[in-house]
Amino acid sequence: MARWSDCAVDIAQVSLRSMKARRWGLVGLLLLTWALRLPPLLDNRFHPDEALYGYWGxxxxxxxxPWLATAPVYKPPLLPYLIAGSQALFGNSEFSVRLxxxxxxxxxxALVAALARSLYHDRWAAAAAMTCAALSSFAILFSATAFTDPLMVTLGLAACVVAARGRPGWAGLLAGLACATKQTGLIWLPLAILIQILNPQVPPAIGHWTLDIGHWTLDIGRWILLIGNWTLVILLMFAWDAARTAQGAESFWRMGVSGYGGLRLIWPQELWTRLRGWAEIARYLFASPIVNGVLLAGLCALVWRAATRRLHKRESLIDLSLVLFSLVYLLLHWLLAFPIWDRYLLxxxxxxxxxxxxxxxxxxxHSPLIIRHSLFAILLISLAPPAWNAAHSRYATGGDHGAYDGIDEVAAFLGRLPEGAVVYQHWLGWHYAYHLFDAPVYLAYWPTPAWLARDVLVFGAREPRYVTFPSWESSARVERALAGVSYKLDPVLTTTRxxxxxxxxxxxxxxLSDP
Structure with missing residues (x-):
């Protein structure tokens, strides 16, 4: 009897040590996640969209x-208000805007690991999924930005996690908040509903309507709670928009759709070009030929496995649901005329x-432990080099990678100009709106060189006037137009990438007469 007792104590101690080791491993992976995302956040200057969101904040x-009634807003309200809070707490800086x-x-x-664990009850799969997300070059580069997409993905993923854990009310709220971050956050609602349907761990609540379909009992009350809470958030979002439009603003929804050029089906001649464009971007999701190859072959195997099984188990249906979600998402972005922008695949x-x-x-x-550990090590080795490259901004995805280097120096120079100085802008309006928010200068948009020359001719003798040209634009046309009215461009600052x-x-x- 004593031997059995000692054996039980030994097993408990081993299990406790194993649990602690796993927890410390997860903490270490989260710290690595943070460390990989800091360099691109600190090294890269704002993309124009990031500067605009900082300006809204x-x-x-x-x-x-406070209602953004005077700004041409084309996004839902959640992120601008979060950025405003971050700026209030930590001061106005690129870091606080991107926080x-x-x-x-x-x-x-962390949510990827939680969802994998909830769906498949497999610790190894949860750790592997967490590793893929932590070392994804796409995730690294976009987490270092102030785009709406990272927050939208987090909220949508959180909705799926709580749906898998039997909390439909929270799932509806979080899916609604994903849509209140970016319009395309709508995509998370059907996935959360699917996960809620395929969750057998949560029995129907007493008093709820139920619907029996084969081996499945659907709790209609939970559906109503999920969709009702989602609808509540959406109504609040449109109430905010109505308050703006009552003050003369344009609806953010209309602005967003018109910004895409209107959503339409693509023309037949666009099929191959768009498919190739999306495929070129998609390979950077993990940026590892080995992982990408395993993914493509494995998806086919998962679908075949689920389709050929006589009895469809819950896990197989979850496999099909996740594959279907990915396929439908890709098809929508391929066949509808969405711009081919990398962040849309996040x-x-x-x-x-x-x-x-x-x-x-x-x-x-069915493999021994050594095989499982070896495969995990191979996964780490396959993803580590792309993750390192992403942390050093060596992939052309995410935010800016050098085109706007020096914009902070330009803003500092212009911010020191005397009060009333005129700063003309054509390409850098969103950057100026943010960086020169408190500057005493007057920002003036020039649509054409001829307009600029006329404005300088009429008002040039009053306040000092400055104009900035990025390296990808030539100043020749403006120089000719100004020469026609006896003015010239005198370079006073050049920045480098x-x-x-x-x-x-x-x-x-x-x-021109000045020396």
């Missing part, structure tokens, strides 16, 4: 336009991370 936080995205990116990694990253883990877990489900090439040149507009 300042309008809200300073109380100048919600960084926090969302780190949280996404919602696929967590789903594909879980599917990769599922594929590998099935492949080794990280590779040493020029990035911006600031010109002082002066009369």
């Amino acid at each position: 300042l309008l809200i936080g300073r109380g100048l336009d 919600p995205g960084l926090a969302a990116g780190v949280l996404t990694v 919602p696929l990253m967590p789903v594909l991370s879980i599917l990769i883990a599922r594929i590998l877990s099935l492949a080794i489900r 990280r590779d040493g090439a020029p990035s911006f040149t600031v010109y002082h507009i002066q009369p």
Whole structure:
């Protein structure tokens, strides 16, 4: 009897040590997640969209336009208000503007593990999925930005996690908040509903309507709770928009659709070009030929396995649901005229991370421990080099990678100009709106060189006037137009990119007669 007691104590101690080791491993992976995302956040300057979101945050936080009624807003309200809160707490900086995205990116990694664990009850698969998300080059580069996409993905993924754990009310709220971050967050609602349907752990609540379909009992009350809470958030979002439009603003929904050029089916001649464009972007989701190859082959195997089984188990239906979600998402972005922008594929990253883990877990489900550890090591080795490259901004995805290097120097120079100085802008309006928010200068948009020349001719003798040209634009046409009214461009500041090439040149507009 004593031997059995000692054996039980030994087993309990081993299990406790194993649990502690797993927890410390997860903590270490989260710290690595944070560390990989910090370098691109600190190294790269704002993309124009990021600067615009920072400007919206300042309008809200300073109380100048808390409803964003004077700004041409084309996004839902959640992110601008979060950015305003971050700026109020930590001061106005690129870091504070990007902090919600960084926090969302780190949280996404933990949520991927939680969802994989809830769906498949497999610790190895959860750890593998978490590793894929932590080391995804796509996730690294976008978590270092202030785009709406990282937060939208985090909230949508959180909705799926709580749906898998039998909390439909929270699932509806979180799916609604995903849509209140970005319009395309709508995609998370059907996935959360599917996961809720396929969740057998949660018995129907007493008093709820139920619907029996074969081996499945659907709790209609939980559906109503999920969709009702989602609808509540959407109604609040449109109430905010109605308050804006009552003050003369344009609806963000209309602005967003018109910004895409209107959603339409693509023309037949666009099929191949768009497919090739999306495929080129998709390979950077993990940026590993080995992982990408395993994913493509494994998805086919998962579908075949689910389709040929006589009895469809819950796990097989979950496999099909995740594959179907990914396929429908890709088809919508291929066949509808969405712009081919890399950030639109970010919602696929967590789903594909879980599917990769599922594929590998099935492949080794009857293997000894040494094989499981070896495969995990191979996964780490395959993803580590792309993750390192992404952390050093060596992939052309995510935010800016050098084109806007020096914009902070330009803003600092222009911000020191005397009060009333005129700064003309054509390409850098969103950057100026953010960086020169508190500057005493007057920002003026010039649509054409002829317009600029006429304005300088009429008002040039009054305040000092400056114009900035990025390296990808020539100043020749403006110089000719100004020469026609006896003015010239005098370079006063040139900034460089990280590779040493020029990035911006600031010109002082002066009369030709000046020495």
